Amino acid sequence: MMDTDRTRRRETWHRIKGYLAVAVSLAVLVGGGYAVFDVVESRVTGFFTAAAAEDYEGNGAEDIEIEVPQGASVTDIGHILHDNDVIASTEAWQAAVASDPEASTIQAGTYAMKTRLPAATALEYLLDTDRLQVTRVTVPEGLVLSQQVEALAKSGIPAKDFEKALKRPDDLDLVPYAEGSPEGFLFPDTYEFDDDTTAGDLLRQMAGRYDDVAEDLDFEGAAQELGLTPRDIAIVASIIDKEVTIAEDRPKVARVIYNRLEQGMRLQFDSTVYYATGVYPPEQQPAGAFEPSGPPESPYNTYKVDGLPAGPISAPGRAAMEAAARPSDGDWLYFVTVNFDTGETRFTADPAEHERNVQEWRDWCEANDNPSGC
Incomplete structure (x- = not known):
């Protein structure tokens, strides 16, 4: 009948x-x-x-996932829905589409839906981006490359896949001044992926995001103004992300770095020693590691080498990158955090005042049972 x-x-x-x-x-x-x-x-x-047109009524029957391919037209989507018994007819779908100007904005992806839906309801489902079935992985700021791989492996993609992809840096679309090394040039952020995403795909997303942020912050223009290169700014940003916790201090630390470089002073950052040895916390460093004559022999040890380390020592976030590109004005040559609870940091151009600040830091460490490896 x-x-x-x-x-x-x-x-x-x-x-x-x-x-x-x-x-x-x-x-x-x-x-x-x-x-x-x-x-x-x-x-x-x-x-x-x-x-x-024939159309279903009600709130649907069984749960189903529907994939909308990249580049699919609304007509294509109607056929997909009909083939999966989500809608009763493509005619009903076309009528729903014709009455909604937002129909052309349906995004590609996999959606949580139901079978036997009214066509207008099916369209509402597809316009609701909360129904997009995506998986996310977050890579925090300030990690070294091996730590980034650990974070990425939480996506379910094996760490060995990322390690294999990293051995082919030419395939990752890194910025030219990365000089073929992904360390520090894979932007920390939250990334979405699906079952078809490979380790290489995720790494390329990270490299592309870094390029976008660096371009937005005008690394090229900042480098010209500072008399440096975009790679130099990237390295400075990586140091800032390891040395600074208080937001307003980041541009000031950037200025300390640039002032010391201009005066030919060694940077002498503990964070570069940690990177060179691959060891943390401070008490586990080799004896004399924070002395110009001590180990390790490394182009990253700024107690032993002049200028910047050979490359980034972390993957900086946007705030550190912006601070490196837009440093504060000031004559500071030294800084030290004197209270690790509050993050209070003292800046000065006077060596004697710096020594007094360092003593205040030591006093704080002693009073607090050396909780942070002072």
């Missing part, structure tokens, strides 16, 4: 469309333009399609 009713509805609809075409053609002749036909035909067709 249902098939007979459906056949009758379709026959009735085809007759109506025939009459409609004649009527609208007459309107075109009288109105003098095809614009009349376009407007009248689309609106009247939408009305009769909605009235004649």
Whole structure:
């Protein structure tokens, strides 16, 4: 009985469309333009399609996931929904689409839906981005490359896949001044992926995001203004992310670094020693590690080498990158955090004052049972 009713509805609809075409053609002749036909035909067709099309009622039946491929048209999507029994007919889908100007904004991806939905409800589901089934992985700021791999492996993609992809840096679309090394040039952020995403895909996303942020912060222009290179700024940003916890101190630490470089002073950052040895906390460093004559022999040990370390010592976030590109004005050459609870940091250009600040730091450490490895 249902098939007979459906056949009758379709026959009735085809007759109506025939009459409609004649009527609208007459309107075109009288109105003098095809614009009349376009407007009248689309609106009247939408009305009769909605009235004649088979459609489900209610709130749906069984849960189902529907994948909308990249580049799929709304017509393609209608066929996908119909093939999976989400909608009763593509005619009902076209009627729903015609009545909603947002229909063209459906995003590619996998959606949580139900079978046997009214077409208008199915469209609402697909316009609700909260129904997109995506997986996210967060890579925090200030990590070294091996730590980034550990964070990425929480996505479910094996760490060995990332390690393998990292051995082919030319495939990662790194910024040119990365000089073929991903260390410090994979931007820390939250990334979305699906079952088809590979380790290489995620790493390329990170490299692309770094490039976008560096371009937005105008690393090229900042480098020219500072008399440095974009790579230099990237390295400074990586130090800032390891040395600074208080937001307002980041641009000031950047200025300390640049002032010391201009005066030919060694940077002498403990964080570069930690990177060189691969060991933390401080009490586990080799004896004399924080002395110019001590170990380790490394181009990253700024107690032993002049200028900047050979490359980034962490993957900096946007705040550290911005501080490196836009340092504060000041004559400071020294800084030390004197209270690890509050993060209070003292800046000065006077060596004697710096020594007094260092003693205050030591006093704080002693009073607090050396909780932070002072």
